[in-house]
Amino acid sequence: MKEFTPETEPENSSGHPHTDKTDAGLVPKDDRRTVGEKTVENPRMRCEHVNVYYNHGEKKAINDVSLDIGRNEVIAMIGPSGCGKSTFLRALNRMNDTIEGCRVEGRISLDDKNIYDKDVDVVPLRAQVGMVFQKPNPFPKSIYDNVAYGAKIHGLVQNSSETDELVEMSLKRAGLWEEVKDRLDQPGTGLSGGQQQRLCIARTIAVSPEVILMDEPCSALDPIATAIIEDLIDELKQEYSIAIVTHSMQQASRISQRTAYFHMGDLIEIGPTDQIFLNPLHQLTQDYITGRFG
Amino acid sequence: MQNHIVKSFDEEIEHLKSEIITMAKACSSQLEKSVIALHRMDKDLAAKVVKDDRKINDFQREIEDNAVRYLAKRQPMAIDLRYLLSAMKISYELERVGDNAENIAAAVRSMAETISSEAIDSIVDMAGICKIMLHDLIDAFSELDTDKSIAVWKRDTDINARFLQVKSLVVQEAQANGGCFLHDGYQLIHMARCCERVGDHLKNIAEDIHYIATGDPDIRQAMNS
Numbered sequence: 200m201k202e203f204t205p206e207t208e209p210e211n212s213s214g215h216p217h218t219d220k221t222d223a224g225l226v227p228k229d230d231r232r233t234v235g236e237k238t239v240e241n242p243r244m245r246c247e248h249v250n251v252y253y254n255h256g257e258k259k260a261i262n263d264v265s266l267d268i269g270r271n272e273v274i275a276m277i278g279p280s281g282c283g284k285s286t287f288l289r290a291l292n293r294m295n296d297t298i299e300g301c302r303v304e305g306r307i308s309l310d311d312k313n314i315y316d317k318d319v320d321v322v323p324l325r326a327q328v329g330m331v332f333q334k335p336n337p338f339p340k341s342i343y344d345n346v347a348y349g350a351k352i353h354g355l356v357q358n359s360s361e362t363d364e365l366v367e368m369s370l371k372r373a374g375l376w377e378e379v380k381d382r383l384d385q386p387g388t389g390l391s392g393g394q395q396q397r398l399c400i401a402r403t404i405a406v407s408p409e410v411i412l413m414d415e416p417c418s419a420l421d422p423i424a425t426a427i428i429e430d431l432i433d434e435l436k437q438e439y440s441i442a443i444v445t446h447s448m449q450q451a452s453r454i455s456q457r458t459a460y461f462h463m464g465d466l467i468e469i470g471p472t473d474q475i476f477l478n479p480l481h482q483l484t485q486d487y488i489t490g491r492f493g
Numbered sequence: 494m495q496n497h498i499v500k501s502f503d504e505e506i507e508h509l510k511s512e513i514i515t516m517a518k519a520c521s522s523q524l525e526k527s528v529i530a531l532h533r534m535d536k537d538l539a540a541k542v543v544k545d546d547r548k549i550n551d552f553q554r555e556i557e558d559n560a561v562r563y564l565a566k567r568q569p570m571a572i573d574l575r576y577l578l579s580a581m582k583i584s585y586e587l588e589r590v591g592d593n594a595e596n597i598a599a600a601v602r603s604m605a606e607t608i609s610s611e612a613i614d615s616i617v618d619m620a621g622i623c624k625i626m627l628h629d630l631i632d633a634f635s636e637l638d639t640d641k642s643i644a645v646w647k648r649d650t651d652i653n654a655r656f657l658q659v660k661s662l663v664v665q666e667a668q669a670n671g672g673c674f675l676h677d678g679y680q681l682i683h684m685a686r687c688c689e690r691v692g693d694h695l696k697n698i699a700e701d702i703h704y705i706a707t708g709d710p711d712i713r714q715a716m717n718s
């Protein structure tokens with residue numbers, strides 16, 4: 200009879216935290232160069248070597264970030280609190296201009312035109328690149344005026360019937376029309392949180408944007424209102440490019456085609472969303488999305 | 494696999510890991526007993542192996558239930574997601590290893606007690622290689638060690654070679670012994686076939702471990718590079 204190898208206890212590898220260990224095949228934590236494909240073909244927006252500073256250069260919040268935003272795509276921006284997601288998002292429509300002591304370097308172009316060129320007027324730029332905030336912020340006006348206001352300012356409507364049409368169309372696209380069509384004259388602030396957020400989306404859509412920036416648009420909403428917004432985002436990408444900041448990994452994986460992971464001002468990893476969440480390339484990305492100590 | 498901010502998730506993964514290791518050891522022991530039964534023509538031991546297969550099936554159900562529960566509860570990403578999905582797959586492969594041990598034992602029960610065949614040693618040999626592979630897989634799984642899982646994956650060729658050996662041995666012996674050897678000869682080839690299948694399942698487990706560790710579903714690529 201042949202001998203069997205004796206039963207030996209397999210070594211137990213648990214109980215020894217290796218916080219600085221790099222897992223098989225991953226880029227180690229201290230390598231802060233972006234991994235993944237930053238560019239897409241024929242992008243809507245292109246960011247090249249973007250730096251953003253606060254406090255007159257004292258604090259660097261975004262460090263040499265390059266990435267493209269494609270046409271008809273949803274790109275999710277994720278990362279720990281304070282990593283610079285909102286800062287980067289605001290750079291995309293020059294909202295940082297209003298912050299005293301904030302400076303943006305590098306090149307950010309919309310359809311090949313540098314949005315930081317001297318001849319760019321930020322008012323139409325912010326219509327082209329609209330923004331939806333974390334906290335719904337309807338104007339203290341009627342539902343109707345909330346939607347019509349921007350379009351009037353930008354001269355997108357000539358008369359009241361055109362305005363009526365635009366308001367109806369925008370509210371329909373934002374999936375809010377059926378709920379508010381009988382009370383358009385009532386204040387927007389009287390709507391529920393989820394409805395207010397859709398009102399803000401309708402307001403953004405009404406001025407014919409090319410890109411919609413969303414900074415944690417669902418963080419104050421319940422799962423149903425969130426699902427409605429997510430479904431809406433899915434629809435909207437037929438016509439617009441959408442960049443969304445979210446703290447929900449599940450949300451990012453549900454709605455986006457590409458995901459960018461930021462860490463302390465660096466763009467660490469960018470790539471197809473499926474890949475980022477199933478098989479990330481960088482240790483920092485993996486630690487963040489799996490909820491491990493960084 | 495540790496270091497989650499939520500410590501209870503670490504505990505769940507640790508629990509799943511120990512369940513899989515326990516199941517792998519149980520499968521190893523079933524396989525060992527089945528060939529000891531063959532070697533000694535011990536039909537009582539063979540009967541026990543057949544009966545104990547139920548326990549292996551219970552292990553699998555338990556592991557699958559836990560993995561599904563953790564998936565639903567944690568909605569894991571990246572390596573954690575791969576781990577839970579692969580844990581389910583590994584438990585399935587182990588369950589099939591157990592089935593093959595059971596099949597070997599069942600065959601022992603149907604054979605003539607007076608049988609003498611050189612093929613028996615080769616089958617015991619095959620099971621011995623499987624046991625070593627399983628042992629190494631437990632290490633590879635505990636440490637998510639891709640080198641070890643690749644080494645196990647490669648060993649499957651040894652088993653395949655021995656299977657062919659058993660086949661030709663049995664054919665020779667059948668020719669020498671005539672009709673009375675037919676039933677037992679068939680059983681021996683069937684047992685060797687079972688060991689060969691065990692090797693395939695172990696190879697699949699090696700691939701699963703490689704996938705957990707690297708996210709790469711194709712272990713062959715890793716070996717080429």
Ligand SMILES: Nc1ncnc2c1ncn2[C@@H]1O[C@H](COP(=O)(O)OP(=O)(O)OP(=O)(O)O)[C@@H](O)[C@H]1O
Pocket residue numbers: 253254258260278279280281282283284285286287298
């Ligand atoms: N107006 C400002 N003045 C000075 N520093 C600022 C200003 N706004 C942001 N910062 C700093 O820049 C860094 C990036 O902040 P930012 O708000 O972009 O992070 P974030 O990723 O959006 O975080 P969160 O997930 O918490 O919203 C932080 O260190 C923050 O303190």
Ligand SMILES: [Mg+2]
Pocket residue numbers: 284285286414
């Ligand atoms: Mg923010």
